[in-house]
Amino acid sequence: MDADSAKRRSVAHAWNLTPEEARGLQKTLAERLILNDQLGPVQTVAGVDIGFPRGRGITRAAVVVLRLDDLSVVEQAVAEEPTRFPYVPGLLSFREVPAALRALQRLSRPPDLLLCDGQGTAHPRRFGVACHLGLLSDIPAIGVAKSRLLGEHAPLAREKGAWQPLRDKGETIGAVLRSRAGVRPLYVSPGHRVSLETALHYTSACLGRYRLPETTRVADRLAGDRSA
């Protein structure tokens, strides 16, 4: 094999996985997902985001827990780890999940719901980062991505709250949601223990004055450079 593929394989080896094996694992794990509502009363929602400070080879995961009723911050946690997997479209979770799980474990109490930065089922094998993190942590999870990985949808009305199903190969894999009038839509999809309808409901409930949910905005800052 050439030098590049050799390097990718060695990095992936930290997970004992080649990209091909990772795809196979996604298909296996996807069978265990719960895609209907199996969650209790939601009082706290956690925003999860990952950052890569100055390309220094480390992955920083930030988790911020907010109260659903007033979106005030309850608790936050950060975890850093050496980056052990390259960015490969469709395999994002293998890069972000390890640090995210560690940050979650540092919370004094698990949140009732996870709002992840990235896709849930709106993924080639229906197993985006929100599915991976939700399944491994066993916490209901929703994927809220800033851009599209795959799928098509009908034209979206310009006003806030407008949404359309996101489809791929004849199935609905998520939805595009206009979080603010005229802005680029959000790509919302179930991660684990949540239906699409419920995913849209809680994503809308976390919206404040900006395009992105407050949960991910706060987590963004923590995962960013100048903090921690």
Added chain:
DNA sequence: GCGACAG
């Protein structure tokens, strides 16, 4: 073979 491609 030629694009597309979460973060």
Added chain:
DNA sequence: ATCTTGTCGC
């Protein structure tokens, strides 16, 4: 994701 200031547009 990250590199980075001012600038075009509503």
